[in-house]
Amino acid sequence: MNPIRKKRLYSILLVFLFSVSGISLILYSLNSNLDYFFTPTELKNVDIPSEKRIKIGGMVLEDSVQRYKSEISFIITDYENSINVVFEGIVPDLFKEGSGVVALGFIKNEIFYAQEVLAKHDENYMPPNLNLENDN
Amino acid sequence: MFDFAFKSIEEAIYMNGHGIYVWIVVTIVIVCLISAFGHYKIKLRELKKKFNESD
Amino acid sequence: MIKKFIHQFASPKTYLFQVNKFYNYIFYISISIYVLSITWGLLFVPEDFVQGNSFRIIYLHVPASFLSQSLYAAMAIASVTYLIWRVKLAAYLIIAIAPIGAMVTFIALSSGSIWGIPTWGTWWQWDARITSTLILFIMYLGLISLHGSFSNYEKADKLLSWLVIVGFVNIPIIKKSVDWWSTLHQSASITLTNKPSIDPSMLYPLIGSTIGFFGLIICLVIISSKVQIIKRESTKSWIKDYV
Numbered sequence: 001m002n003p004i005r006k007k008r009l010y011s012i013l014l015v016f017l018f019s020v021s022g023i024s025l026i027l028y029s030l031n032s033n034l035d036y037f038f039t040p041t042e043l044k045n046v047d048i049p050s051e052k053r054i055k056i057g058g059m060v061l062e063d064s065v066q067r068y069k070s071e072i073s074f075i076i077t078d079y080e081n082s083i084n085v086v087f088e089g090i091v092p093d094l095f096k097e098g099s100g101v102v103a104l105g106f107i108k109n110e111i112f113y114a115q116e117v118l119a120k121h122d123e124n125y126m127p128p129n130l131n132l133e134n135d136n
Numbered sequence: 137m138f139d140f141a142f143k144s145i146e147e148a149i150y151m152n153g154h155g156i157y158v159w160i161v162v163t164i165v166i167v168c169l170i171s172a173f174g175h176y177k178i179k180l181r182e183l184k185k186k187f188n189e190s191d
Numbered sequence: 192m193i194k195k196f197i198h199q200f201a202s203p204k205t206y207l208f209q210v211n212k213f214y215n216y217i218f219y220i221s222i223s224i225y226v227l228s229i230t231w232g233l234l235f236v237p238e239d240f241v242q243g244n245s246f247r248i249i250y251l252h253v254p255a256s257f258l259s260q261s262l263y264a265a266m267a268i269a270s271v272t273y274l275i276w277r278v279k280l281a282a283y284l285i286i287a288i289a290p291i292g293a294m295v296t297f298i299a300l301s302s303g304s305i306w307g308i309p310t311w312g313t314w315w316q317w318d319a320r321i322t323s324t325l326i327l328f329i330m331y332l333g334l335i336s337l338h339g340s341f342s343n344y345e346k347a348d349k350l351l352s353w354l355v356i357v358g359f360v361n362i363p364i365i366k367k368s369v370d371w372w373s374t375l376h377q378s379a380s381i382t383l384t385n386k387p388s389i390d391p392s393m394l395y396p397l398i399g400s401t402i403g404f405f406g407l408i409i410c411l412v413i414i415s416s417k418v419q420i421i422k423r424e425s426t427k428s429w430i431k432d433y434v
Contacts, residue, residue: 008275012356019357023364035373036318057373092312094241102375118312123380125246126390127237141237148234151244154309158233158244161251161302168294169407176414183421187434 037102040081050108056083057102057120065097076101076112083107087114094119201278203420204429210413217413221406228399236393248306250396254404255298259327260362262292262408267359270352282348283423285355286338287416291408293331300324311375319368320376323361330358344423 001009027034037057038046048054056076064075073086074097085103095101100120105113142148149155199205232250239246266288273281303321304314315321334351341347369378380389387394424430 005275009271012271012274015353016356016359019360023360027364034319034371036316036375037373039373092310094310094312099241116313118316118375119310120375121241121310121377122388123377124388125239125242125249125380125393127392128240129237138235141235151247152238154243154245154247157305157309158247161248161305162229162233164301164305165251165255165298168298172291172294172411173414176411176418179418180414180421183418184434187421187425187431 039078040076040083041078043083043107044081048107051106053104053106053115055102055104056085056112057100058082060095060097060099060101062097076103083112084110085112085114087117089117091117092119094121201280203280203283203424204427204433206280207417207420207433210417214410214413217406218410221403221410223403224399225403225407228396228403232393232396232400236396239393242310245306245309246393248302249393250400252299252302252306253397254401255295255302256324257401258404258408259292259296259299259324260365261405262288262295262412263327263331263355263359263362266292266355267362270355273348274352274356279423280420282352283419284412284416285348285351286335287419288412289331289335289338291411291415293328293335295408296324296328296331300328316375318374318376319372320365320374323365323368327361327365330361334358 037055038048039058040056043056058076058078061075061077061082066073071086071088072091073084075082076085077083085105087103087105095117096119100122102118102120103112103114104116104118107113140148142151149159151158200209229250233247236247238244266285269281269284269288272278273285300321303324307316308314334354337354338347338351341350368374369376381387381394381397389397421430421434
């Protein structure tokens with residue numbers, strides 16, 4: 001490669017390096033703020049002012065869903081820690097015991113009052129009959 | 137996996153209520169692709185026409 | 192010999208004549224693969240055990256998302272080539288690809304939003320994957336409008352190439368966003384290192400639709416670059432023969 005082209009290559013690398021380091025610094029400083037939700041375990045380790053709106057995510061614990069009129073209560077867990085959630089409204093179709101969920105709301109007296117409940121599904125796709133075979 | 141997944145055409149369109157989402161996405165993709173191809177084809181024709189006129 | 196071949200192919204004239212030979216093959220093969228795979232995926236593959244029929248959107252969403260990042264990577268390669276070797280064809284390709292990248296990213300975003308309604312229960316959330324893809328879309332639009340605002344093509348090409356390189360940092364962020372942060376978006380089902388977490392009966396049409404869509408987008412890039420070449424090389428004598 002002739003010297004002029006080599007110089008151009010170096011300046012490209014330099015510019016890209018600057019861009020990468022700049023963005024990394026920003027991402028590093030924002031770090032946890034970029035997380036879409038807290039897991040119940042993370043919730044234990046951070047101090048969140050009561051009634052501040054946050055999102056929590058995890059799995060809906062099996063056999064924890066209880067419905068009372070339009071109100072629904074369940075437990076979000078990451079199988080280490082868990083939190084009680086109360087929600088009034090319609091949950092998405094994919095909301096099921098044992099599947100992923102994200103709830104937006106606030107904590108008061110150890111209970112999470114959700115204003116919005118979203119279903120989070122995983123990256124596994126398979127036909128229904130195959131799933132039964134795997135279970136047995 | 138090569139069998140038709142629905143019992144009838146109506147069911148295939150309805151897809152247990154999810155049909156509307158699936159078919160809207162299909163429409164978006166088709167419209168985008170056709171209009172993109174059309175856009176460039178028309179542009180090419182215009183450019184070529186300009187050339188032939190300037191001769 | 193390789194050097195000579197690259198030099199020849201890098202001349203807009205050879206490119207134009209060579210590409211014309213393949214265009215019809217690529218177009219008809221990829222459109223048949225795409226239509227077949229989409230039909231297979233939408234009507235013949237069994238429904239998903241969690242998402243039911245809404246999962247079928249994957250056959251339209253994943254190829255578009257994959258291409259939205261690949262096209263940016265292609266632009267970055269063209270930018271480096273242009274900046275180092277001053278290959279004109281590379282500069283034409285950058286601005287030829289940008290609008291197609293914007294369109295593909297739009298398909299990825301809108302199909303994802305629509306897919307989100309029945310599955311997540313929302314059409315838009317500011318999670319890392321969705322936000323970084325929106326940034327990619329805005330970057331494409333910015334590059335297009337910036338290039339259009341210059342009257343001097345050469346200056347525009349240079350500035351555009353530098354910006355493409357600066358913005359390339361977004362691509363690994365999009366790719367890794369689902370691993371680095373907690374997101375509503377699920378992680379990748381198909382990776383280079385692990386066994387796909389999607390059943391083979393659902394995987395084959397997905398591979399087919401990705402290949403078919405890829406081919407169609409290549410065709411779009413070819414005609415879009417033709418437009419750029421004819422526009423920018425209009426003073427050359429060979430163009431008259433071509434047209």
